[in-house]
């Protein structure tokens with residue numbers, strides 16, 4: 001006999017407490033603050049079991065793009081559910097996967113021609129790392145056994161992805177003995193994104209950073225299979241916004257040293273930074289402003305083209321798990337051969353290219369074509385700047401900055417100017433209090449940020465800024 005479902009949330013929360021292990025959570029916390037029951041999603045809001053409605057200010061971990069339960073996405077899911085739920089993707093193919101490739105390809109850097117499917121951001125990264133390593137081996141570069149990555153990066157929680165993330169933090173440092181060999185490069189944040197920027201000495205600092213990139217590649221370049229970066233915005237590292245000039249420099253140095261460049265756009269993809277990809281903004285800021293925006297993307301494209309591109313999160317508009325790793329024809333060519341050659345990429349997951357997820361992803365991409373999604377993102381950017389400018393007047397707020405639809409600042413103790421300590425758990429307390437005021441925020445470390453769905457009305461963002469201002473006291 002199956003156990004009957006408990007009748008109210010007291011019983012359900014007891015069930016949660018007895019048997020569930022939540023992600024990224026010290027479970028003891030839930031003895032005091034149980035997980036928040038959510039019963040629905042509507043547009044940019046989540047509906048909580050206590051009858052309240054909260055703005056999903058972090059797009060449910062950066063996934064939700066067009067709003068929760070968007071009718072076109074739900075309709076696509078329903079239609080696909082009536083046709084084909086799932087089929088293995090080795091030796092088989094299906095319409096939703098092919099439609100997705102056809103829809104996405106024209107929106108990507110023109111050199112990316114080959115799509116490999118998997119299930120989430122971490123696996124998209126694992127695939128890219130393994131592809132880069134194997135491609136180097138098969139092009140005769142067996143000595144390239146290491147990876148390059150940025151300090152403060154985050155690429156997921158599987159061991160390969162952890163190995164190229166930041167290690168000097170409590171989440172990942174303890175896995176050090178199990179990880180890939182990785183050489184890290186530190187880049188400065190871009191003060192031009194700050195609302196109250198001090199640009200004194202910036203050109204010199206930028207040039208020094210460029211020089212540091214060159215020096216890093218001179219030292220490590222001939223041993224690296226690939227260099228991985230979150231283009232222009234390191235999200236989990238604390239919304240670190242870094243200069244497009246340095247993305248160009250990374251590209252140039254990867255080319256000069258035979259290293260594959262992996263762009264991890266798991267978070268930055270699908271309009272979050274104001275363009276479809278953050279890589280599209282790889283030209284320097286002034287070059288971009290001069291480039292105009294009317295011509296088709298592939299004609300006016302001024303971005304930095306990676307060799308491998310990882311996409312997930314917004315790929316299905318935030319509805320179902322799915323990811324893709326896109327590769328160049330050059331890289332793909334190193335895997336080509338007779339079956340006995342042993343050159344194939346022998347990697348895959350049970351739910352690779354799940355048709356339901358692919359169908360929803362197609363519907364999400366269609367919205368980019370049919371509705372002014374990127375224009376909405378631009379309006380969000382303006383509202384975000386207003387909200388964070390307002391917030392920056394508070395003595396606990398430092399370094400307010402905006403990049404596309406992402407607004408962020410550092411929270412400090414106003415008395416000492418130093419960041420919140422882990423013990424004070426200020427971010428967690430702010431998160432819980434904000435929920436009572438209709439807003440879901442969840443600071444990462446000392447970084448308070450907003451990254452709402454792209455359908456969020458600008459007025460709701462200004463309102464969220466006022467709520468935060470009031471909560472900071």
Ligand SMILES: Cc1ncc(COP(=O)(O)O)c(C=O)c1O
Pocket residue numbers: 120121122123125154155156157230235236264265266267268312313
């Ligand atoms: C840049 C980046 N890469 C990879 C990941 C991992 O994605 P997932 O949590 O879907 O495995 C994340 C998750 O936040 C991310 O921000």
